[in-house]
Amino acid sequence: MIHIDDLEFHYREGEFRLRMREFSVTGAEKVAVIGPSGSGKTTLLNLIAGIITPLSGHVSVSEVRVSGLSDSERRDFRISNIGFVFQDFELLDYLNVLDNILHPYRITGALKLDREVRARAESLAREMGIGDKLKRAANDLSHGEKQRAAICRALLPRPSLILADEATGNLDPVNKIRILDLLFRNVEDQDATLLAVTHDHELLERFDRVVDFQDFRDEGAG
Amino acid sequence: MIDSLYIAWKYLGFNKMRTATLVACITLISFLPASLQLLLDESERQLMSRAVVTPLVIGAKGSSLDLVMNTLYFGDEVPERISMEAADRVWDTGLALSIPAYVRFQARGHPIVGTSLDYFDFRGLVVADGRMLAVLGECVLGARAAEGLGLGPGDGLVSSPETLFDLAGIYPLKMRVVGVLQKSHTPDDLAVFVDLKTAWVIQGLGHGHEDVTRIKDPTLILERTEANVAASAKLFHFTEITEKNLESFHFHGDLSSYPITAVIAVPKDAKSGTILRGRYLSKEEPCQIVRPEDVIDALLQSIFRIKNVLDAVISVVALATVLALILVFALSLRLRQREIQTIFKLGCSRMTIARLIAAEISIIVLLSGLLCGAMIFLVNHFSNDLVRMLFIR
Amino acid sequence: MKSEKTSPFGTGIFLCSVVCVLATLSCPPPGAQAEDPDSSLITIYTVNYPLKYFAQRIAGEQAGVVFPAPADEDPAFWSPGPDTIGAFQKADLILLNGAGYAKWVEKASLPRSKVLDTSAEFKDRYIKVAGAVTHSHGAGGEHAHEGVAFTTWLDFDLAAKQAGAIGNALSQMRPDLLDEFQRNFAMLARDLKDIDKSIRKIVSKNPSQPLIGSHPVYDYFSSRYGLNMKSVHWEPGETPSNEQWAELKGILSNHQAKWMIWEGKPMQASVDKLKSAGIGSLVFDPCGNAPDQGDFLSAMRQNVENLKAAFP
Numbered sequence: 038m039i040h041i042d043d044l045e046f047h048y049r050e051g052e053f054r055l056r057m058r059e060f061s062v063t064g065a066e067k068v069a070v071i072g073p074s075g076s077g078k079t080t081l082l083n084l085i086a087g088i089i090t091p092l093s094g095h096v097s098v099s100e101v102r103v104s105g106l107s108d109s110e111r112r113d114f115r116i117s118n119i120g121f122v123f124q125d126f127e128l129l130d131y132l133n134v135l136d137n138i139l140h141p142y143r144i145t146g147a148l149k150l151d152r153e154v155r156a157r158a159e160s161l162a163r164e165m166g167i168g169d170k171l172k173r174a175a176n177d178l179s180h181g182e183k184q185r186a187a188i189c190r191a192l193l194p195r196p197s198l199i200l201a202d203e204a205t206g207n208l209d210p211v212n213k214i215r216i217l218d219l220l221f222r223n224v225e226d227q228d229a230t231l232l233a234v235t236h237d238h239e240l241l242e243r244f245d246r247v248v249d250f251q252d253f254r255d256e257g258a259g
Numbered sequence: 260m261i262d263s264l265y266i267a268w269k270y271l272g273f274n275k276m277r278t279a280t281l282v283a284c285i286t287l288i289s290f291l292p293a294s295l296q297l298l299l300d301e302s303e304r305q306l307m308s309r310a311v312v313t314p315l316v317i318g319a320k321g322s323s324l325d326l327v328m329n330t331l332y333f334g335d336e337v338p339e340r341i342s343m344e345a346a347d348r349v350w351d352t353g354l355a356l357s358i359p360a361y362v363r364f365q366a367r368g369h370p371i372v373g374t375s376l377d378y379f380d381f382r383g384l385v386v387a388d389g390r391m392l393a394v395l396g397e398c399v400l401g402a403r404a405a406e407g408l409g410l411g412p413g414d415g416l417v418s419s420p421e422t423l424f425d426l427a428g429i430y431p432l433k434m435r436v437v438g439v440l441q442k443s444h445t446p447d448d449l450a451v452f453v454d455l456k457t458a459w460v461i462q463g464l465g466h467g468h469e470d471v472t473r474i475k476d477p478t479l480i481l482e483r484t485e486a487n488v489a490a491s492a493k494l495f496h497f498t499e500i501t502e503k504n505l506e507s508f509h510f511h512g513d514l515s516s517y518p519i520t521a522v523i524a525v526p527k528d529a530k531s532g533t534i535l536r537g538r539y540l541s542k543e544e545p546c547q548i549v550r551p552e553d554v555i556d557a558l559l560q561s562i563f564r565i566k567n568v569l570d571a572v573i574s575v576v577a578l579a580t581v582l583a584l585i586l587v588f589a590l591s592l593r594l595r596q597r598e599i600q601t602i603f604k605l606g607c608s609r610m611t612i613a614r615l616i617a618a619e620i621s622i623i624v625l626l627s628g629l630l631c632g633a634m635i636f637l638v639n640h641f642s643n644d645l646v647r648m649l650f651i652r
Numbered sequence: 653m654k655s656e657k658t659s660p661f662g663t664g665i666f667l668c669s670v671v672c673v674l675a676t677l678s679c680p681p682p683g684a685q686a687e688d689p690d691s692s693l694i695t696i697y698t699v700n701y702p703l704k705y706f707a708q709r710i711a712g713e714q715a716g717v718v719f720p721a722p723a724d725e726d727p728a729f730w731s732p733g734p735d736t737i738g739a740f741q742k743a744d745l746i747l748l749n750g751a752g753y754a755k756w757v758e759k760a761s762l763p764r765s766k767v768l769d770t771s772a773e774f775k776d777r778y779i780k781v782a783g784a785v786t787h788s789h790g791a792g793g794e795h796a797h798e799g800v801a802f803t804t805w806l807d808f809d810l811a812a813k814q815a816g817a818i819g820n821a822l823s824q825m826r827p828d829l830l831d832e833f834q835r836n837f838a839m840l841a842r843d844l845k846d847i848d849k850s851i852r853k854i855v856s857k858n859p860s861q862p863l864i865g866s867h868p869v870y871d872y873f874s875s876r877y878g879l880n881m882k883s884v885h886w887e888p889g890e891t892p893s894n895e896q897w898a899e900l901k902g903i904l905s906n907h908q909a910k911w912m913i914w915e916g917k918p919m920q921a922s923v924d925k926l927k928s929a930g931i932g933s934l935v936f937d938p939c940g941n942a943p944d945q946g947d948f949l950s951a952m953r954q955n956v957e958n959l960k961a962a963f964p
Binding site: 083086088108109112113115116117121123127129130131132136140141142143144145147150190 | 603
C-alpha cells in the first residue's frame, strides 16, 4: 500500500531534515508510528499524502508514485484515496456536523455529492453514534463526538488509506478507546490501510504493527 | 460554484455581526452618493418644473429665494407683505394676468393659500370631488392634503393660530371643505386653497358680527353718532362663516391696502413680460419682480456646488471604507489560516480557496446591493416628500 | 377541393355585411354628442337685467347671455346658491354692475380674468347714500363702507358707458367680430341717447318740481336730470304703515311733492290715499329685473311716457 524509498526532505525555513531509507506498509494493515516530538512523524504523513514533495526519493501509495504527480494530481489523488484524521479534529465551526462530514465533496470536483453520498454520510454518522446530531453546530459537540465526526469525514470517500495524526491526542481515556475501536471497525469494513501517528502507548497493542520512527530515519538527519 | 456559494453563505451566516457590518459599510457607501444624486435630481425636477411654468412673481424687495419658495412651493419662510394694490397695478397695465397670493397661514400643518380663481386655471387644477370655491369661508383641498387630513367635501377645517398664547392675535377660523382637487404631483397637492378674502378673514381683517347699528347692549358700543357706531372689543366675532351669517361678513378700510405675499404675473406675451419687468427697475420701487426660473437656477447651482464638495468627501470616505474592507478581509484570511490549511490538506486547491473567498465577497456585495437597492427604492418613492422636507420647508 | 364558385346569395350576404360594418364604423360612438352648433358662443352671465339687455344687443347671435336671478327677486339683494355661482365661474364673461350692486359678489369667488366691472370707468361719479350709518371697531378704527347708490343705469349717459365697457370687453375677446359689436353698440347707444334726450325734454318743463321716490333707487336718475326728489321706503305691493305715512308727512312738510314715482305698479289703496293727500302716482320701473312684458328699451320708453304725467 505505502512504499517509501531513499526519501530526503527538508523545509525551506529551519534546519529540519528528513532522510528515510525504506519504509513500507502493506494493504489493510493497521500501523502505529511512534517517536519523539519533532522527529518528523507529521512530515511523514504529509509526504505520504502528497501535501509536500520530497527533494529526492519516492513515495508510492497504492502503486501510484505520489511524489511524481503534479499538484492537482496529488490533490485529486489525496481527496479520493486518502482520509485524514487530525488531532484537533479540524471541523469547521460554521458548518453543522453533516456539512462537515460532506465537506470534502464540496471543495473539489473530484468527488461528486449526490443523494447516495448523503445517505452514506448519515449512515456512517449513525454508526459512529452521532446520527442524531447531524444538524447541530460542530462546536456544540463534545471532543469525542467531534472526533467521530472527523472520522466520518475521513471515511466517507471510501479511501484506501487513512492517515491519523494523533487522532486520540485530545480525548479522555474512555473516548480514546471508543474512538479507536470505531476507527478500526470502519477501516476493517472498508478494507482500508491505517497509518496512525500516536503518543498513546496504551493503545499500541491494538495495532497490527508498531513502528518506531527513529528506526527508519537516517542518522545525522535534523 | 454552488458549493462555494453554499459554504460561503454558511460562513457568513455564522459570523453575523461581521457580515452585517461589512454589508452595512458597503451599503452606506453605495447608498449615500446614489441617494444624494436621486434627491438632487428630484429636487431639480420639482423645483425647475414649477419655476419654468411660472413666468413672473412680484413681491416685496428682499430675498427673492424666500419669495419664490413661498409663492411656488408654499415654503415656511413668509416674505414681507405687499398690498393688494400691487396686484391691481399689474392688472391695470393690461400686460399680464395678475394672480394675487397670500401664503401665510396654516391648517393642521398644511399651508393655506389665499388666492383668486384664476390660480386654478393657471395651474390646471381641476376639482376631483365636490366643487370649486364659491363663497367666503370655503376651502378646497389638494389631493394629498385631503388624504392626510382625512377630509372631504362637507367637512370642516380649522385654521391654526399663528401663536398659541397671543390673546390679541389671529383667531382660528372654521372653514368648510367644498372640494378636493385632482392630484397634480406638485406642491398644490398639499395645500388648502381659500379665496383671498377668506385669508383676510383668517387674519382678522374681515369679520362678521351682529349689526352694531341695532345692538342694545351698551357695553358693546364705544361711541354712537348719527353717521357711525364704534363697537368695543367685547363685540363677538363669528369664528365660522355659515349661510346664516355670511351676509354679516365685511371688510373695513380699502381692500387695495390689504396684505398679500406675492403676485403671480402671467404676461400676455414675451414683449409684455419684458415691458412689465422694466417697470420695476427703479430704485425707488418698493417691489421686486423676479423670474422664478432664474432664482431656482441660481439655487440649484449653489446646491450642485455643495454637491461637488460632498461628492469629493464621499469619494474619500468610500476609498477609506474600501481600504478598511480590504484590511478586514486580509485579517480574516489570516485568522482562517488554519481552516485553509485543513481544507488544503483535505484536497482543496488554491483556486477553490480563492473561489470560496470570492463567493463570500460576492454574497456580501449582493446583499449590500439588494439593501442599497431597497433603500434607494424607498428614497425614490418618498423623494417628493423628502425634497420638500429637506429643501423647501 | 372546394369549389371556387360562390353563390350569388353568399355574395349578397357578404356585401351586406361589409356595408353594415362600414355604416357602424362611421356612426359616432354611443354617448357622443352631436357637434354643438353653439359651441363657439360666448357665454355671458350678468348680475342684473339691464346688463343682460346691453350684452344681448351688442353681442347679438354671438353670445348666450344668462341672468339667473329669479323673476320675482330684486337682483341687488339676491344671493345665488353655490351651483349658480359655479355657473358664473364657468362663463366666458361675467358682467358686474359695480357700485356695490349685488352684495353677494363681495363674498363670492369669481375669476378676475373673466369679470368686468361695467361702471369701473366712472367710479368717481358714484353717489353716496345720505343718511347711511357706518360702523367701526375701536375709537380710531376704519369704517365699513356702506351707502353707495347702485342703480347707475338710470343715468342713461352712464348706461351708455356701461354698454361701451361691455362692447370693449367683447371686442377684446373676439377681435374678429369687432365690426359687428361696434355696429350693435352704436345702435344701442343711439337708443339710450334718445331716451336720455326724451327725459331731458320732459323734465325741462319743471325741473325743480318736488318729487317723492317710493324707494331710494333714483339717485342717478335724479342726479342726471337734476330732479328735486326725496325718497321713502315703500313697497308697491304693500300698503304703507302708519309710521311710513308719518315719515312721508314729515318729508312733505318742507318738500311739497305732488307726485310719487313708484318702481312698480302700486296698490290701488296706496294710490287712492296718496291722491287724497294731493299726490299723484306714476311708475318708473328701474328694470333691475326683467319686465313682465317687452324688454329694457320698451320698458324705459313706457317709463318716459309715464313721466310725462308729472311734467305736463
